[in-house]
Amino acid sequence: MRVFVTGASGFIGSAVVAELLAAGHEVTGLARSDASAAAITASGAQVLRGSLDDLEGLRAGADTSDGVIHLAYNHDFSQYLTAGETDRLAIEAMGSALAGTDRPLVIASGVLGLNPGRLALETDGANLTPADAPRIAGAQATLALAGSGVRSSIVRLAPSVHNRDKEGFMGLIVDTAKAKGVAAYIGDGANRWPAVHVLDAAHLFVLALEKAPAGSILHGVGEEGVRLRDVAEVIGRHLDVPVVSLPASEAGEHFAWMGAFIGADAPASSAATQELVGWTPSHPGLLDDLEHGHFFE
Helix, strand or coil: CEEEEECCCCHHHHHHHHHHHHCCCEEEEEECCHHHHHHHHHHCCEEEECCCCCHHHHHHHHHCCCEEEECCCCCCHHHHHHHHHHHHHHHHHHHHHHCCCCCEEEEEEECCCCCCCCCECCCCCCCCCCCCCCCHHHHHHHHHHHHHCCEEEEEEECCEEECCCCCHHHHHHHHHHHHHCCEEEECCCCCEEEEEEHHHHHHHHHHHHHHCCCCEEEEECCEEEEEHHHHHHHHHHHHCCCEEEECHHHHHHHHHHHHHCCCCCCCECCHHHHHHHCCCCCCCCHHHHHHHCCCCC
């Protein structure tokens, strides 16, 4: 397949591109900058210059492809609402180019907030609206495309997508511990975050592209829930700093923008996903990657 990938040079995107190429697909990646274009070219993929604001360019990229994987998103939390609207418009633009063709469109989303304090399933979240989180609008637009002849699907990712390099949220948490001189968790630290290795996540995106039915919701979750206190203890041991509990009222001051959800208890299941598309997470878990990775160098 000829696959158009947004976010192709990012942490997850670069792994997805490698997985696609290894599976024999041809890839064109969207590049906003010279650095992104160079990274995509070095990976063996083709480049389409543009951005998420360039709706005509996005339509063109989708129109000349056999399928789209949409990973790009503006994570600037000072422009939270604008980012959600940009995402929705980008999805609708690419979807319009695929309408009536049964070609796939796979987007990335997240599992946080679906079912607080209880195990989130792929069937959860139907009651959420853009008022709950701006990114919901993009997910709803994606599911709506299933009624327009697009084989659309959503991969909801665990918040901690990881490998042994210092990437993603775990890298930010480690950096916070270095800066503050303590490895902190909220309350008793029993709250759980699901996790997935980036290579397992990349494989799931390819499976979704190849075989997920229209309107599917998949969970990119390799571990249902890792306690944040356990994460803090690994970090504290490697950095040789105290491991401390903070009240929820101090989360924002300590963790900055991550404070809004660092204390969330958000376990999630991927059992239905694994059965639907034959996905079997097989790479190391989060704590193992923290113990043996490059987070503390």
